[in-house]
Amino acid sequence: MTTTTLTLTQPQLLAVQELLARYRHKGSAELLPCLHDVQAITGWLDAAICTEISRTLNVPLVQVHEVIEFYALFYNEPVGKRMVRVCDDLACFLAGSQEVVRACANRLGVDEHGGTTADGEFTLEVHPCLGRCEQAPYLMIDHEGHGNVKPEQVDELLGEKR
Numbered sequence: 001m002t003t004t005t006l007t008l009t010q011p012q013l014l015a016v017q018e019l020l021a022r023y024r025h026k027g028s029a030e031l032l033p034c035l036h037d038v039q040a041i042t043g044w045l046d047a048a049i050c051t052e053i054s055r056t057l058n059v060p061l062v063q064v065h066e067v068i069e070f071y072a073l074f075y076n077e078p079v080g081k082r083m084v085r086v087c088d089d090l091a092c093f094l095a096g097s098q099e100v101v102r103a104c105a106n107r108l109g110v111d112e113h114g115g116t117t118a119d120g121e122f123t124l125e126v127h128p129c130l131g132r133c134e135q136a137p138y139l140m141i142d143h144e145g146h147g148n149v150k151p152e153q154v155d156e157l158l159g160e161k162r
């Protein structure tokens, strides 16, 4: 668990409060959608917001943390405003994903194991299967997928974003 604290703007705070009011007492069946919705506003989930979600839904706090730890798409530490996810699962690995990861890391100036740019704009994440194995190697920039990616395409793909 991170010790960093989430800093929300006033509009973000209001949006989270409104959202949580809709999830009040809904129970564990609504935990995943609630986490998705809150993270869509806040970018990541700190200890305080997890406690608030736990209280709102009437779900044990430990369960909230377990779900966040289990699913790769939830973050318990700060991430960039934009996400670059490169799959390195088997099909993508065999199709050369490591070269794509290296090209992304070089372009963004972050570690090849992933990381966030110094300006907080981008996070590179080396990711388990993204469900597009037939298009390996596959990456996503935010919600936009790109298949059969070659390392020499990375500058252009990220250049449009950066």
Ligand code: FES
Binding pocket: 087, 088, 089, 090, 091, 092, 093, 128, 129, 130, 131, 132, 133, 134, 136, 137, 138
């Ligand atoms: S192994 Fe890369 S998308 Fe499935």
